Amino acid sequence: xxxIEDMIEKIREGNKVTxxxxxxxxxxxxxxxxEVIKRIYGCPVKGRIxxxxxxxxxxxxxxxxxxxxILTEGGKKVGVILVDPRSxxxxxxxxxxxxxxxxxxxxxxxxxxxxxxxxxxxxxSRSVKDILKVMGLSGMDYIVVETVGTGQIAxxxxxxxxxxxxxxxxxxxxxxxxMKAGIIESADIYVINKSxxxxxxxxxxxxxxxxxxxxxxxPPIIRTVxxxxxxxxxxxxxxxxxxxxENPMYLEKIRGLLKTMFLDYIDDFAAHFxxxxxxxxxxxxxxxxxxxxxxxxxxxxYDVFKKEVICRDKKx
Numbered sequence: 001x002x003x004i005e006d007m008i009e010k011i012r013e014g015n016k017v018t019x020x021x022x023x024x025x026x027x028x029x030x031x032x033x034x035e036v037i038k039r040i041y042g043c044p045v046k047g048r049i050x051x052x053x054x055x056x057x058x059x060x061x062x063x064x065x066x067x068x069x070i071l072t073e074g075g076k077k078v079g080v081i082l083v084d085p086r087s088x089x090x091x092x093x094x095x096x097x098x099x100x101x102x103x104x105x106x107x108x109x110x111x112x113x114x115x116x117x118x119x120x121x122x123x124x125s126r127s128v129k130d131i132l133k134v135m136g137l138s139g140m141d142y143i144v145v146e147t148v149g150t151g152q153i154a155x156x157x158x159x160x161x162x163x164x165x166x167x168x169x170x171x172x173x174x175x176x177x178x179m180k181a182g183i184i185e186s187a188d189i190y191v192i193n194k195s196x197x198x199x200x201x202x203x204x205x206x207x208x209x210x211x212x213x214x215x216x217x218x219p220p221i222i223r224t225v226x227x228x229x230x231x232x233x234x235x236x237x238x239x240x241x242x243x244x245x246e247n248p249m250y251l252e253k254i255r256g257l258l259k260t261m262f263l264d265y266i267d268d269f270a271a272h273f274x275x276x277x278x279x280x281x282x283x284x285x286x287x288x289x290x291x292x293x294x295x296x297x298x299x300x301x302y303d304v305f306k307k308e309v310i311c312r313d314k315k316x
Contacts, residue, residue, distance in 0.1 A: 008022075011137050019135065046139055047079065047143045049144075050162065051146075059169070062226040064080065065101050071142060072110060076142060077141050077142075129160055162247070164187045165190075176210075193224045216245075
């Protein structure tokens with residue numbers, strides 16, 4: 001894995017080409033992803049992670065475009081991950097960084113990458129969490145993550161971000177009620193974009209009735225207009241204000257995320273182990289023929305797993 005070590009070192013030096021190549025390797029090969037994380041876990045990172053989430057069509061990308069411009073004009077380095085729907089034909093992202101934010105492509109202080117939701121349409125791919133760690137090594141001051149929709153994917157991302165911005169638009173009172181409760185509750189800043197088209201008062205009134213202060217922070221409601229960059233400046237000011245706060249709730253979110261990740265990886269390990277056992281196929285056939293219920297089958301597989309672990313311990 002000497003090549004991986006060399007790539008990590010180049011990323012620390014700010015090499016964006018190498019960063020892009022390593023991200024591709026991590027997306028395509030879970031074993032490489034594991035190896036990278038084992039080598040960099042615990043390394044200090046600089047970047048603060050900001051999540052922009054909200055329903056399709058509210059103008060998240062336009063706002064992020066302005067945020068990139070304003071931050072880089074101030075001399076900051078910005079990384080962007082666009083978590084896009086997975087293409088049913090190619091398996092890749094439907095929305096690419098070449099389509100959006102093209103004008104930043106040649107800026108040496110900007111790195112933009114699209115990541116597809118590889119695991120399922122509603123869940124963020126596990127690789128994104130690891131990719132954020134790699135991006136953090138590159139010396140970026142901010143890492144912006146844009147998520148699709150307001151379902152489980154947005155909730156998962158919010159757990160690994162220092163600040164979560166929920167972007168809405170006018171006349172969304174009823175629509176907000178249909179969103180995933182977790183993202184409404186976890187947002188740190190609320191934005192009503194396209195506020196020049198009327199109906200912003202309705203959305204703001206609904207938010208004021210349903211959001212409460214959390215850990216001494218009263219989530220602000222900011223109105224923006226996508227084509228008016230000046231309206232984005234107050235948003236950046238609030239993001240900076242929130243990032244500067246000591247936030248014990250962030251540590252609690254990280255602990256919860258790690259617990260979930262542990263359980264997920266244990267499930268993966270157990271599944272991979274059991275799939276390679278003859279007992280697995282035998283029990284699948286039994287369940288398919290209704291000769292055994294799946295609860296009993298799982299219990300029997302668990303017994304197989306325990307026996308194997310005990311045997312390994314005795315050998316050691």
